[in-house]
Amino acid sequence: MESLNLIEGVVARMYQCDVTRVSEESQNNEYEGTTLFVGNKSLRIRLAKKTPTKQGYFVVLWEKDDRGQNKPFDAYNSPELLVVCVIDNQQKGVFIFPKVLLVQQKILSSQQTKGKMAFRVYPDWVVELNKTAQQTQTWQKNYFVDLSTDQVDEDRFKRLLSKSNC
Structure with missing residues (x-):
């Protein structure tokens, strides 16, 4: 799994610890x-x-309900962070979204919003976007860490991950 390998490598380098309790969502x-x-x-x-x-x-974010129907993840049962990995040849990066933001952006369902089963992410290297995509990229850019270069913003990565204790 490319995304898991990417996260494990970055975490090991920046935190000198391992990821734990890995569970695949089939x-x-x-x-x-x-x-x-x-x-x-x-x-x-x-x-x-x-x-x-x-x-x-494009990224999906859904689960099955009791009747076997697809539904957006809800904020109450979701992990603290959503990490969306983008791997496109030599370009690599991660979006680290806190669930509170995903509720505000109406991506996770809550008492106030239905949620979405999928959405798009726009790394810095994606240009010439339409107005709606530009607006999305604007709020997303604060949660993006480019891993394509040797100059990775480790402080941003750690801040977004909320300085996990290993």
């Missing part, structure tokens, strides 16, 4: 759906996919 295996812990922080991992007709990268 209903989202095409997007490498995984939950895990880094120190005391619970994370849900997804690998975003490039699509041929639209800019950005």
